[in-house]
Amino acid sequence: MRTTFHLTSGDEDHQKTVLTIAENLSKDETVEMDDIAVVAQAEGIDPLTQGGTHSDTVASLLDAGLSFKACSNTLDTMDLAEGDLVEGVEKVSSGAGELTRLQEDGYAYVRP
Amino acid sequence: MRTTFHLTSGDEDHQKTVLTIAENLSKDETVEMDDIAVVAQAEGIDPLTQGGTHSDTVASLLDAGLSFKACSNTLDTMDLAEGDLVEGVEKVSSGAGELTRLQEDGYAYVRP
Amino acid sequence: MRTTFHLTSGDEDHQKTVLTIAENLSKDETVEMDDIAVVAQAEGIDPLTQGGTHSDTVASLLDAGLSFKACSNTLDTMDLAEGDLVEGVEKVSSGAGELTRLQEDGYAYVRP
Numbered sequence: 001m002r003t004t005f006h007l008t009s010g011d012e013d014h015q016k017t018v019l020t021i022a023e024n025l026s027k028d029e030t031v032e033m034d035d036i037a038v039v040a041q042a043e044g045i046d047p048l049t050q051g052g053t054h055s056d057t058v059a060s061l062l063d064a065g066l067s068f069k070a071c072s073n074t075l076d077t078m079d080l081a082e083g084d085l086v087e088g089v090e091k092v093s094s095g096a097g098e099l100t101r102l103q104e105d106g107y108a109y110v111r112p
Numbered sequence: 113m114r115t116t117f118h119l120t121s122g123d124e125d126h127q128k129t130v131l132t133i134a135e136n137l138s139k140d141e142t143v144e145m146d147d148i149a150v151v152a153q154a155e156g157i158d159p160l161t162q163g164g165t166h167s168d169t170v171a172s173l174l175d176a177g178l179s180f181k182a183c184s185n186t187l188d189t190m191d192l193a194e195g196d197l198v199e200g201v202e203k204v205s206s207g208a209g210e211l212t213r214l215q216e217d218g219y220a221y222v223r224p
Numbered sequence: 225m226r227t228t229f230h231l232t233s234g235d236e237d238h239q240k241t242v243l244t245i246a247e248n249l250s251k252d253e254t255v256e257m258d259d260i261a262v263v264a265q266a267e268g269i270d271p272l273t274q275g276g277t278h279s280d281t282v283a284s285l286l287d288a289g290l291s292f293k294a295c296s297n298t299l300d301t302m303d304l305a306e307g308d309l310v311e312g313v314e315k316v317s318s319g320a321g322e323l324t325r326l327q328e329d330g331y332a333y334v335r336p
Binding site for chain 2: 006008041042073093094095096097099100101103104109111
């Protein structure tokens with residue numbers, strides 16, 4: 001099964017909760033996960049940027065096999081370049097566009 | 113592809129973010145969208161009402177081809193009539209009922 | 225049709241809104257619902273616990289045929305036992321795991 005998480009909140013505690021819930025899913029042995037993709041946009045982008053508050057957690061989850069996708073509209077608006085992202089984070093056309101594609105492709109959607 | 117956005121927040125900045133993300137999807141040339149429908153309920157109804165803080169944006173997005181749907185339970189609770197809605201906004205039986213129908217019909221769901 | 229609601233907020237007004245929207249769906253005669261399942265986790269768990277602020281509403285909705293599911297990771301983190309839950313609430317492996325299973329099984333997802 002495949003699931004996408006939607007990360008839009010600028011609240012650091014909330015961001016941590018989203019990342020923890022994604023990690024818990026990867027450790028839930030009752031569901032066989034083929035992919036877990038976190039799509040971040042708007043104020044939710046910070047953890048995916050180098051030096052972002054929870055960027056270490058993002059790097060660790062990337063190592064564990066989760067994927068992270070950053071909305072390019074948000075990068076433009078916040079004057080961020082791809083080089084500002086944590087290594088391994090993918091840039092996508094738009095947050096909602098990617099979420100639409102993923103759900104069309106069979107991903108479940110979770111927005112904590 | 114088709115996508116429905118869920119708008120429930122009473123926070124004006126958050127409402128603006130939802131509308132901007134919906135607009136960005138309509139402009140994302142990497143996804144071919146057949147419909148983008150914003151379903152509003154609870155405190156998220158305000159932008160869909162005449163004189164609401166972001167009602168001009170809603171009117172402009174309606175002109176651009178997006179659809180907007182207002183939960184009739186919310187209208188009843190807030191003592192609003194259909195005539196109080198921005199022209200072109202559709203009244204639906206209930207927010208969650210409409211979101212269920214739309215997803216059953218193949219729409220992706222996005223709740224920023 | 226079947227719908228799952230995702231309850232993660234610790235805000236009591238927000239929790240009440242989620243429960244009201246779920247109840248409204250059960251009363252919406254334009255959609256034939258076979259199941260309405262509320263999955264709670266993180267700070268959203270409180271209404272599902274005995275003595276929780278909206279636990280009476282949860283008990284009443286359980287009586288009305290809705291189902292409620294509590295994330296076991298959250299129970300562990302908050303040092304809660306199954307016996308602390310409102311009678312009839314089901315414990316599930318993880319919130320996101322259950323939401324993935326339900327959507328895989330055709331449930332719509334609503335996160336007010």
